[in-house]
Amino acid sequence: MRVLPLVPPLLLIPMLGGCMMGPNFHGAPPPPASMSKTFVRADQAAMPVPPQLTPWWRTLNDPLLDQLITRALSSNPSIEVAEARVRQARSQMRGARAALAPVVGAGAGAGNIQAPGLVTGGEAKSSSLFLAGFDALWEIDLFGGARRNIEATRAQFGAAQADADDTRLTLTAEIARQYIALRASRQRLEIARYLLTNQQKIADLTAQLEGAGKVSRIEREQTDRGVEARRQTVAALEAEVNDHKDAIAVLAGEAPGALDTMLDGPGTVPLPPVEVAVGDPAAMLARRPDIRAAAQRLHAANAGIGVAEAARMPRVSLAGVVGLGGALKGDITSADNLWSVAGPTIQWNLADFGRGRAGVDQAVAGRDEAAAGYRATVLAALQDAEGSLNRFGEARKMFAMQARNGLSAVHSNDLVQQSWRVGRSSALVALAAENEQLAAEDLLVQARMALTTQFVALQKALAMGVN
Template sequence: MRNILLTPGLLLLAACTVGPDYDGPPAVNSANAEQGFVREETGTVRAEPTLARWWESLGDPVLDALEQRALAGNPDLAMAQARLAEARASLGEVRADRNPSLSAMGVAAHLRVPDIGDNGENAEADNGSDTNSSNIYNLGLNASWEVDLFGGHRRQVEAAEANIGAAEANLADAQVSLTSAIAQAYLNLRDRRERIILAEQAVEHRASLLEMERQRFEQGVVSRPSVDQAESRLASARSDLAPLRAEADSFLNALAILVGEVPGSVDGMLAQHAPVPLPPAEIAIGDPAGLLARRPDIRAAERQLAASYANLGVAKAAGLPRLSFFGILGIGGTELSDLTQLDDFTAIAAPMLQWNFLDFGRNRARVGQAEARQDAAEAQYRSTVLGALRDVEDALSSFRYRRQAVAELARAEASAARIVDHARQRYELGAASRRELLDTELAHNAATSQLSAARAALTLDFIAIEKALGLGWQADS
């Protein structure tokens, strides 16, 4: 009857799980679908954005190819994938710890024991007798199983599962960072090459103006300082080329490294000139609630918070009694043939209750550490959410005002182009000098350069929006 009552009692104890149950992350003010983002404007819609391959909206096949090469070969992604595999293997180990363990052992020993006389002294010293010796042979099986009385092991499983979720989110976050870095480097490369072309045109105009000033100086129309000024402006224009070319090479190198290859490996596919791609006319940004569910760093922080709850339960269970069962089955003797005597074996089976109740506050301190880590994880989650909201709002604001600047610079460039056309017509009619024409062309070159840089910055702002929204990863990766 005692055994019958023991089993239900153990089941009731095994159903007990200490520590707080995790019921989701804390709410963060303003992160809801009704309010939307503060800096929303015309050109953005609350439709849920496309999670993966956002860069295809730029319509640049070279960029598309670079992104695919990077997703396949980037070493940072490989590291994140390895960490995910490690987390999954760790869960397998934790789950296996719930099962009984069974081990085999074998012993073969030779013992030499001195004879002891009746007086308790070494008999060999009295009569010179030899020591006794014997052999021992033994084969056995050891089995043990710990009952999860207070749910400490179940909390370990919960923590391991949460760690897998965090590793998956970290992998997705690595994809978000990588795809945006590829797009940024590509846009910067195209921008620098465009600026190099415009700078070379400015050098040509400055060289023509210098030649004209030299001719006018020889004719006595202008003084030497006019020539010196033209030479200075030409040298200054030429000096603009070197840093632009160095930056272009740097972005080429960055793209090669990002795709997981050596510098120079992508030079061939980027040799042809191409314009800077522009963002789409309308951008889907979703809402703050969707951001919380989608952005990988928020997902990782939430999973780490869940793990901290489970680890607190593990710490609390460690200070409570532990019940385990162990058994030993062995056979052997002083002769090797005794190992075959199956009717002569030793069997031991017994429960064992352990409780380290006098640990001088050690486990209380461990629980305090776990509680502090839980508080830190909750604060980290809130910080991550607030940082993500700021990223989106900053990117939306920058995109909004950059687009206004692009519109103004486009009008300025168009006006400068009309001035050039008018000056060329007057020059062809003999009503204007070549110097006047070159001056208007230089002004148009400067306006075009400003517009080109602003358009590139606008596309970079679009990339910042997509990154802030947590786009560029695939759920099945």
């Protein structure tokens, strides 16, 4: 028996699915009209030329830092989490695309039919039934709800990719920051140990002078307290060194202490290049992964309006079944027992008491929230970039100033040491002058660390090396 051919109704699908509910996405809102064409806080060393979009950390010319960042990018758990989210979003996008295709299944069954006498017009009868066949269900995307969902999932996939880029950018900056702090702490620790040695010499000399009655006990106790203060500084810096080594190891995907051998080598804080290309604000906004993610989320929220509006409209589906069957087991193997059923179905919630309208209103509010979030992200990015430029420029000035102070301290110490060697100055004066030079060196290391740290923050703010 043949009830209805299955193929002809399916040929109607291309003619039915053409409408798209909801607003089309025309791109994220433009940046604020008050945005300058160049960075306001850039100094003369920050060149408004397009930067080279290569890994920014290589400009520091530190092979160990390059190795650590490469290791972290391949082993850090945060990167693995971000990449897993990208895979999830890709799978969701594939699933949304599959919604446009029919669902095809296969099945077989056997049963006994008991027909009462009222139906048969006589005595009750029973009959066996054996069936095997295929079924298909195809919901026609008549109002574009499925296509809008594909659009939304595609945008969510783009947002996940941008979030992964942002995670990589943040990781590289944090590795560099910890590495710079480690180098600075180690240099400062060496200086602190020299200062402790000198302070102990000063305390010993003062004790001798107290014994000779040339200084008071109060002065001797002051020098003793100075020794204790130096010991505390050394202990604090030793703890800092270990903290930074552990932080770097964890960022690289290793247990604390696992990279101590690699990190215990000598080295100084790397310096940034003399001139830094920063480009312009518009190009920076286009590069920043957080802004790209916000734009994609706005796109997804906009598509969600179409999904909600389509959900209020009628749902049209085509269902079909084709198979073999009969009252005997052998009927499911005979082509003479082929049967098929196919036809459209329509479902429409004529009275949902406002549920559909509420869904649309919620989607519109979600789109408005995403638009406001995008604008907030843009303003925060501009503030981040301008603030980083400002701090980098000030750090450059402070480093130059401290370098001059350091040279002055070296010159003064040389004069005092010469005077001490010819007997014109005391050993206490010579030690004090050497301590002043060491203190100036310590301040210079801190200024150098601040300069390079602000360079790293600037590269992160400008989103360098993530594309």
